[in-house]
Amino acid sequence: MNGVFDLGGTDGMGKVQTVENEPVFRAEWEKAAFAMFSNCFRAGFFGVDSFRHSIEQMEPADYLLSNYYEHWVHVVESRGSAKGVIDLAELEQRTKFYLENPDAPLPRREDPELLAFVDAVVKSGAPANRPTDKVPRFKVGDRVTIGADSPRGHTRRARYIRGRTGEITGAHGAAIYPDSAGNDGPEAPEHLYTVRFTAEELWGPETAEPNNTVYFDVWEPYLTLAS
CATH class of the missing domain: 1.10.472.20 (Nitrile hydratase, beta subunit)
Incomplete structure (x- = not known):
């Protein structure tokens, strides 16, 4: 689902305002x-x-x-x-x-x-880890590409990582799959990984800040091995 809530990499929204010692509740x-x-x-x-x-x-x-x-x-x-x-x-x-x-x-x-x-x-907290019989298809060190399609309904696959390639740096076992549970489906646990992207891969060599990286948690159905 694409919408205004998916703000990662969006231009023109103004500077993020931070407040020192911000209270937990403002009212x-x-x-x-x-x-x-x-x-x-x-x-x-x-x-x-x-x-x-x-x-x-x-x-x-x-x-x-x-x-x-x-x-x-x-x-x-x-x-x-x-x-x-x-x-x-x-x-x-x-x-x-x-x-x-x-x-x-x-x-x-x-x-x-x-x-x-x-x-x-x-x-x-309320842990999202769940048991599963599924064998993980990927491992730490694999280079993977995020699916580039635009899913209908709820997804945690942000627009700015779609179609991008990175390296798996962490494997966390299975967790509730948001693309199912978020659309009023079953929990349908899937394996969860942390993927590291270079800023250049995400934003292009013309605009990326040198040597920066972004880490993003992704579920297994989002991934394919990079060619």
């Missing part, structure tokens, strides 16, 4: 957005890859003009509505109520199991 509502993600992930609204795909389906202008946690709220609304657990009309009414009554107390619910889940995931 109180972002804390609620983080909590909603954890709750909905636990409830089965989405996995990490389908979560990303839902963000990719935002209107391009909305995507570019909204911030990180606004993207998260969009996913909760869209996935919740699609699964029939969020009524968008009711959500609109509640939003209007709190805009008109900003000091009104928010609903509260105690959920010790959710807090324990969030605490565990924040500290340890």
